[in-house]
Amino acid sequence: MNNENIAEQGVNEAINTETSAQIENAAPVANVSEAAADDMLDFDDNPLSATGVSRKSLVIFFLIDTSGSMKGKKMGELNTVMEELIPEIRKVGEADTEVKVAVLTFSTDVRWMYSNPIPIEEFEWARLRASGVTSLGAALKELNARMSRNGFLNSPSLSFAPVIFLMTDGYPSDDYKAGLKELQANSWYKFGLKAALGIGSEANDNVLAEFTGSADTVVHAYSGGQLAQMIKIIAVTSSQIGSKSMTLSDDTGHEIGEEDVFAAKQKLLGQQIQELVGKTETDDVPFDTGW
């Protein structure tokens, strides 16, 4: 009981002394604290209100042959697998990478599916139809035109080099070499991760290797099952590698220099694609038979 009385007394005293202390202090420090207070309040000072960390961006370019020869099973398979692929790529983007997708189709004409790269979270596949000839050269020229800071790669923050994935089932019907020559001068292309898929026996792997720069990143699909598998392997692997910082081996035994890392991702992509392709089975019906 005694204790409680003392307690109550104590609080009253505390309140009294505090009030007098405030009054005493108020006058002399007013100016200083007002200036300091302004400084503390002239911006959103909430320590919990943050925006997401600034993310690096990665654009995946799909270059898709929609010429007449793609009609039927090939196009049906392609449309289906692309629809299924989008959610899989969605999982790829890490905290610090925003993945966007741009789709360029080429037949007699060259056409973008959307007028800008679309964030993977919002991307919806618009089903493609096939007709016309294979204007690969025109497609490469169009890609070169858009693959610039003022074009499709206009993210204000850092970008990873883009992933460029070409799918075709025939020999180009135009001068693809002229288009490729223009593209090869583009730095984004130079540093980009390039892969290509030949569909059926008409597609020319040498043309595709010219495009990717190495035979390791060119694969071939001869059947519907393979087509779906290969598209997934290439798209997922290349976006995984493309959306991350380079992976480092730590057993070099010497200090890593420019030459060790040059095109390291493209080499890694080649290795991984070859490994994965080697593992897949090849026992369903070829595209070329049973028509």
Place this chain on the structure above:
Amino acid sequence: MTELEIGQEVELEFGGKAQVLSVIGSGGQGTVYLVRFNGQKWALKWYDIDKMKKPKEFLKNLRSNIADGPPDNKFLWPKYLTKEAEDGTFGYIMDLKPEGFDSFVDILNTYKLEVDPLTGRAVKKDVKFNSLTAMITAVINIVNSFRLLHRAGKSYQDLNDGGFFINVNTGAVLVCDCDNIAPDGSNFGIGGKPGYMAPEVVRGITQPNVQTDKYSLAVVLFKLLFRGDPMEGEKVVRDVCLTESSELKHYGQNAVFVYDPNNASNRPVRGIHDNVIKFWRIYPDYIKDAFIRSFTTGISDPTKRIIENEWQKLFIRLRSEIIMCGCGRTNFASMFVQPNEKTFKCPKCGMEFVTLGFSNRSYRMPLFLGCKFYECEINPESEEFMKVAGELVENKLKPGVIGIKNCSDRKWRAKMPDGVFYDIAPGKGFPVWQGLEIDFGQIKAQI
């Protein structure tokens, strides 16, 4: 057998079978599956040994980690190994991530994607700390878990944003991906992620170890508090395209901290690094100084990096300096006006806060209704930073009377206005008054 099929059964080393139910996710070294074992659900990590450099050594290390057990319960530690398959592949099972924890990646993004099972559409859901105390508690928990790991003589090796789950309501932390943890000095082939890796690891001149863990830990803490990359500023953004060689340069050979006081070449860029610019104004100097040291002298000299115990002390201090003002403004004491050395004042509403000074430290703790101090703050022998020792409360029988409640299990002594010290038993309290002195035993405090 690099991939397991749904429904497949995997034999465990010490008997029993785990049945694969679904895929949880896949990473650089293998895939994690949801499995059923002994009637309960577990996570099974199954390795793709083709992607591993030293699978035999890796397995041996995993086995000894399982035998040693986790440093404490904050680790999602490997529990049981599977039998080795004929081709040498193997895996282990571990506990599932409990409900209520979000990944560090989602916290940095401030949202997570949840797929609506009906439409298949991904919907964004906010992921944010619900209080400043929870966020700083999470930091203390992260630091503490690495302190315990390093004290056990092990290093984590591949510290990055995929390594934690955090409860944003409480600040509880779970360290996951514990399979690369190895005795300090050993490495079983894990590379890492530039941005998180110490520059000497990026450059290939050192293998991951306890010292490189300390660098990665500083990056993790910086990202959590400042919501940006400590090395990504003007110098890096000017490169536009982040190629392999620019990563080697900006995170290895020529890494420059964005707030290096002696090198302004890599300052954060408005419009891109707004978080870092904003939060650098908010945090008190002693926190900023620790990051400056980590990312300037600590870049070239690993021994100058902040040790975990030091981080832990700094953040326990920071937690004690959080003020929740009656007007709704919550911030660190450094963001309040100090009309005199013993008082803080809210710049928004003018409310004043008295402070408590402790005999073992130079800074003072602001008092507000609901503020707490912890066992480690009143007992030099205690490391218990989560155990509440005292709280500022309103007397339940006398509304308006504010005092400190003894929540510890030891007796304190407090000086009352009559000048006499009275015993304060656990569960009891005493009023806050101008001449208050508290004797916690070895540590004393006064208003």
